[in-house]
Amino acid sequence: MSAVTLRPLRSDTLTAGRLPRWSVPVAIVGSLLIGYLIADGLQESPNLALVAGLGFVLFLVTMEVATRLVEGRRQASDRRATHLVTAAFVLALVPLGSVLWEAISQGIGRLDATFFSYSMRNVVGAGGGAAHAITGTLWITGLAALISVPIGLMTAIYLAEYGSGNRTAKAITFFVDVMTGIPSIVAGLFAYSLMAMIFGPGSVFGFSGSIALSVLMIPVVVRSCEELLRLVPNELREAAYALGVPKWITIVRIVLPTAISGLVSGIILAIARVIGETAPLMIAAGFTASLNNNLLDNPMMTLPVFVYDSYAHPGSDVTPYLDRAWAGALTLILIVMLLNLIGRLVARRFAPKTGR
Amino acid sequence: MSKRIDVTDLNVYYGKFRAVEDVTMTIEPKSVTAFIGPSGCGKSTLLRTLNRMHEVINGATVEGEVLLDGENLYGPGVDPVRVRRQIGMVFQRPNPFPTMSIKENVLAGITLNNARLPAARKDEIVENSLRGANLWEEVKNRLDLPGSGLSGGQQQRLCIARAIAMEPEVLLMDEPCSALDPISTLAIEDLIGQLKNTYTIVIVTHNMQQAARVSDTTAFFNIAGTGAPGKLIEMGDTDKIFSTPDLKVTEDYISGRFG
Ligand SMILES: Nc1ncnc2c1ncn2[C@@H]1O[C@H](COP(=O)(O)OP(=O)(O)OP(=O)(O)O)[C@@H](O)[C@H]1O
Ligand SMILES: [Mg+2]
Numbered sequence A: 001m002s003a004v005t006l007r008p009l010r011s012d013t014l015t016a017g018r019l020p021r022w023s024v025p026v027a028i029v030g031s032l033l034i035g036y037l038i039a040d041g042l043q044e045s046p047n048l049a050l051v052a053g054l055g056f057v058l059f060l061v062t063m064e065v066a067t068r069l070v071e072g073r074r075q076a077s078d079r080r081a082t083h084l085v086t087a088a089f090v091l092a093l094v095p096l097g098s099v100l101w102e103a104i105s106q107g108i109g110r111l112d113a114t115f116f117s118y119s120m121r122n123v124v125g126a127g128g129g130a131a132h133a134i135t136g137t138l139w140i141t142g143l144a145a146l147i148s149v150p151i152g153l154m155t156a157i158y159l160a161e162y163g164s165g166n167r168t169a170k171a172i173t174f175f176v177d178v179m180t181g182i183p184s185i186v187a188g189l190f191a192y193s194l195m196a197m198i199f200g201p202g203s204v205f206g207f208s209g210s211i212a213l214s215v216l217m218i219p220v221v222v223r224s225c226e227e228l229l230r231l232v233p234n235e236l237r238e239a240a241y242a243l244g245v246p247k248w249i250t251i252v253r254i255v256l257p258t259a260i261s262g263l264v265s266g267i268i269l270a271i272a273r274v275i276g277e278t279a280p281l282m283i284a285a286g287f288t289a290s291l292n293n294n295l296l297d298n299p300m301m302t303l304p305v306f307v308y309d310s311y312a313h314p315g316s317d318v319t320p321y322l323d324r325a326w327a328g329a330l331t332l333i334l335i336v337m338l339l340n341l342i343g344r345l346v347a348r349r350f351a352p353k354t355g356r
Numbered sequence B: 001m002s003k004r005i006d007v008t009d010l011n012v013y014y015g016k017f018r019a020v021e022d023v024t025m026t027i028e029p030k031s032v033t034a035f036i037g038p039s040g041c042g043k044s045t046l047l048r049t050l051n052r053m054h055e056v057i058n059g060a061t062v063e064g065e066v067l068l069d070g071e072n073l074y075g076p077g078v079d080p081v082r083v084r085r086q087i088g089m090v091f092q093r094p095n096p097f098p099t100m101s102i103k104e105n106v107l108a109g110i111t112l113n114n115a116r117l118p119a120a121r122k123d124e125i126v127e128n129s130l131r132g133a134n135l136w137e138e139v140k141n142r143l144d145l146p147g148s149g150l151s152g153g154q155q156q157r158l159c160i161a162r163a164i165a166m167e168p169e170v171l172l173m174d175e176p177c178s179a180l181d182p183i184s185t186l187a188i189e190d191l192i193g194q195l196k197n198t199y200t201i202v203i204v205t206h207n208m209q210q211a212a213r214v215s216d217t218t219a220f221f222n223i224a225g226t227g228a229p230g231k232l233i234e235m236g237d238t239d240k241i242f243s244t245p246d247l248k249v250t251e252d253y254i255s256g257r258f259g
Helices: A025-043 A047-068 A074-110 A112-117 A131-163 A167-180 A184-199 A206-231 A233-244 A246-273 A280-282 A302-314 A320-351 B044-049 B080-086 B100-112 B119-132 B152-164 B180-197 B206-214 B240-241 B248-254
Strands: B004-016 B017-027 B034-035 B059-070 B087-090 B170-174 B200-204 B217-223 B228-237
Touching: A025 A047, A025 A112, A047 A074, A047 B217, A112 A131, A112 A167, A112 B248, A131 A246, A131 A302, A131 A320, A131 B017, A167 A206, A167 B200, A184 A206, A184 A280, A184 B217, A206 A246, A206 A280, A233 B100, A233 B152, A246 B100, A280 A302, A302 B017, A302 B228, B004 B119, B004 B180, B004 B217, B017 B044, B017 B080, B017 B170, B034 B170, B034 B206, B044 B200, B080 B087, B080 B228, B100 B119, B100 B152, B119 B180, B152 B170, B152 B200, B180 B200, B206 B240, B217 B240, B240 B248
Parallel strands: B017 B228, B034 B200, B034 B217, B087 B170, B170 B200
Antiparallel strands: B004 B017, B004 B059, B217 B228
16 A cells, blocks of 8 residues: 555546536626625615625635535635635725726716816806816926936935945935835925925925925835846846946946836836825915916915815815816826826837847 | 966955965967866856956955956056956856847947947948857848847857957856757857957866867866865866876866766
């Protein structure tokens, strides 16, 4: 007798001992149905979460029993793990889908030409738009990116290529980590008081908002770019050095191009991260109902502040204000999605060439 | 277009750890010199000191002299970048630049150093270098495709083409065939045989037959034990080292009785 006894196969065809493929969808539908019936018995009107929860537990139990009987222990645990992981993924998608759905269904109504071409100047009640907030967001975030990307990228280059473990690099890494944890409201207060020191108290304008956003954005850019530069294989740097290429040209012409696709997506994610900031912009860039294209004078409206303002200070007829708030939120989501899309396209365009 | 290298009392360190101790040797121009020895005895380390690639590693230092036709590579005021333009290097693992096409890879040393050349001259350099590396026939129809799309052996020959496009005085090769199949290995050995008419070549190899086949001079290195520095044990004509070496250790190593 050998030490290992294999369980005898129940049949000698290769597909024997496998659940048919339709078993999973059938089990899902069946479990949900039974879950619904149980929930119906327990509650007046069955709650969706309860039905889903009960259905999932039933599904797990049924599949466990069925696989154990037909396929054996190993396959049963494989299926169990697969189902738990999939369920966690679906659960994580629920809030995302629900936010999207809510923003689209509530916001689509006011997403018209007027919304994009009018500001809120002299508008009370219905009508008006967010042109001033959209341009404001683009100006302020654009300038913030213009400030943060060079500073952040160069810091990352220093850390990854020159610093490697010396004291300055360690100190920079420490401060960058601290900066990552700064609450956004503090960044707003910082920008506000900086401007107050330079231009006198009460100086609220777009540039100040850009400064606040930069404080939040720089550490994110530094961190993601540093990681990506470290991913570039050392062999490529050595190959360039061995050809007698100076270090800075190696960085500019070999290291950066190799990492470019990741760098671009990292930077775009950093922009997407700050474009929705509300608190610092409320303090630093202020509120206004009018279009303002001058970053250096007078308050400048931004989309998140517009959404907050429409929702928090509606007129006597609440509906048009809430509609505008939703449309503003939807616009913000669309801008972020557009940014991600552009990021991906750029990344693909620059990605290292592969394939034969 | 090939220079002689004289190494005198060279000690090579990684931080405090001495990896190579008191090496003195002469590498003749227009010849192939092979470095052999057990793993960890400092062959790669010594090779990298010959074109000042060693100091690229953090905390790595060198003591002693390396003379290239009488000029000390480690003398005061010597720019390592200028040294590396004269002494090319091929690494153990092929490392073509992934963002560049085959043609751009061959020209990398020239374009990255901002040399401006007319297009016709560039094409000529590409063709000559690729022919020199025995790769031209295989890639002449896809020069604009990425270099990373070639097979491992082709990539290694591309790296050799990239190194010889710079027309160096000396070519250093660190186990250039260790990742290759026997056919690519033969192609590269043939290539080394041709290249030695023009360049001084130093090659590190673990393959005794390869050392015996391609080299004119062989240097055997050894270590006393882990943590001990590597030393040059014996150096001489390849024929002599492989038939009647002066020392017993060399004979043992070559005949495969240890290491
Ligand atoms: N980057 C490094 N930092 C610290 N020590 C190193 C480094 N590279 C190599 N060493 C050490 O230096 C010694 C010599 O290494 P080297 O790579 O030159 O050996 P080698 O003869 O080329 O070996 P192999 O035949 O395995 O390639 C070894 O003890 C090794 O651990
Ligand atoms: Mg080695």
